[in-house]
Amino acid sequence: MQRKNTRQVTVGGVPIGGGAPIPVQSMTNTDTRDIDATVAQIMRMKDAGCDIVRMSIYDEACAMAIGEIKRQSGMPLVADIHFDYRLALKAIEQGIDKLRINPGNIGEPGRVRKVVSAAKERNIPIRIGVNAGSLDKKILDKYHGPTPQGMVESAMEHIAILEELNFDQIVVALKASNVCDTVESYRLMAEKRDYPLHLGVTEAGTPRAGIVKSAIGIGALLLDGIGDTLRVSLTGDVVREVETGIEILRSLGLRRQGMEIVSCPTCGRCNIDLEQIVYEVERLVGTVEAPIKVAIMGCAVNGPGEARQADVGIAGGKDKGVLFKRGQQVCAVPGDQLASRLAQEILEMTGAGSKR
Template sequence: MTGKRRPTRQIHIGQVVIGGGAPISVQSMTNTDTRDVEATVAQIARLAAAGCDIVRLAVPDQEAAAALAQIKARVTLPLIADIHFDYRLALAALEAGVDGLRLNPGNIGGPERVKAVVKAAAARRVPIRIGVNAGSLEKEALETYGGVTAAAMVASALKHVRLLEDLDYREIKISLKAAEVPLMLAAYRLMAAKVAYPLHLGVTEAGRGLEGAVKSAVGIGILLNEGIGDTIRVSLTGDPVQEVRAGFAILRSLGLRQQGIELISCPTCGRCQVNLEAVAARVQEELQDIKKPLKVAVMGCAVNGPGEARQADVGIAGGRGFGLLFRHGQPVRKVREEDLARVLIEEARRLAAEDPGEE
């Protein structure tokens, strides 16, 4: 990262610290029906195993709100309740013990209803995220600013912020998400110059798979490299575990988090003489549970392979039908091609077991 991190107020979502120089946290959101306690708990367990720091749950009705207490009792991750339109859902979520709320004060009712929610949140020291999305800006902001613009998004967010500040409540974080990266960048930059509240970064409705991950990495990565952003969510269609993996990949690439496996693997070319793609895929998948920072190299030829493998904590450099195993820069032994993935996985696990600590 080249930019100095923007100084912000600090808040706590459960045991996770956000802002004020704390490590940038990775969030995700369940896509189960919150009313289905078993399915939701199981998915949260998978997210926790992937390294997720905070998880958000949709709370569309009172049945979902009632399920929150059961879910909270069975998981370790801090929970954020996603609330729209009905202030009673926010009150029920707080009563259930959630660690954060995501809502817009302007769409949950009049001043008295906002005051009731803020009073209950303040009593529990539960932060509120004001989440503005480009796709759901209120009519007033659209008319004032001539459509969906960064200024309109920021004005909408600040209007909601003032509702909370007028109640002497400042346990706030803000998001300004858009599906278009340039719009998202402009909105966050503008907001960063106006307030000291922590910012939750994301490209909303980014898409699925590779395209969604790339879009998110560009938007989130640019801002993080400028020192803007305190917590992130990569919004991908599909399994939310992939959001967590993509989030950590973004942070690792900028040197902002050093948790888990960083896979270094060559793109392959005509010089590659082993089935590198299969080896890399197996290594990456089977080492996902390791939390210790480890750089693992899977290289396919003699040009760059030995050098990259030497610079990694553990790695292999392939040749015709075999590969060399490296550990901390030193060649360890020659390994047959069919054993490369297994041997590299075993060696990485040995390294992790020697010092299993994480950041």
């Protein structure tokens, strides 16, 4: 797939747009004023592969915590701010790497100028975030509800305010809980400006439904070549958001990171406990960071062929399995040793075994 050309901005050393690798983002759900809890959660995100972390900044104490959180975590941080320009200024003073604030909601032009001037001085990007659930009443009246066209018009109004101040370090997001509206909004926006786009289906729900909605919406846009960074929004553990975002990119070949497992759904021909083997392999080597494709297949019908397409894999048989390595059969392995032997091969091939 060919990605659309967009401008590039930098968030704490991480490039967004301009053909750069697509960063995965998430957002803390701790009380930002609780520095220890917030840093602990950010470190879990970081360990899961998160590239950029957003925090809700809703009062001065939150803003004042930014500097210490940044110092302890070492992660690129985004301040999520609504309406209060003073919090944006304080966040900038504290070393925030990016602002999520809509200039049209700040108030009088002088306030906007102050924020833009401070952001420009420190080369801090501003993300305009339009949500279907919070559109201005005049736009809702004009389009008879929260439509993709209305979301784009809202974004363009915010963009115009920044452009009039000669500010172009802009990232744009247009999110709805409805997948089709989200996709259509981004497609329309991609035709109007070349600012990098932050993808996501907002308020996607619990992992059961939210992962599906996010994968469909974000995946459809990425297949169109649209999108420069993403966040999966789920109700629950923020680490799940990161893991899902990375899996979306992996499935489209847009990120090679860690272990990718290809495993069959099983059928009556399967004579090994394939599900348990997959879980055991993930438990033993799920934290491997080097890219490696692993096939765990249940029988000899499709198993050997699928395993040969992977860096390493097994194909099950009657109480045993065959180990494949880079397309070549290596040896037969007893069924009760399949998980441990495959894990051993993965560690050796990635160099992770020597670190243990």
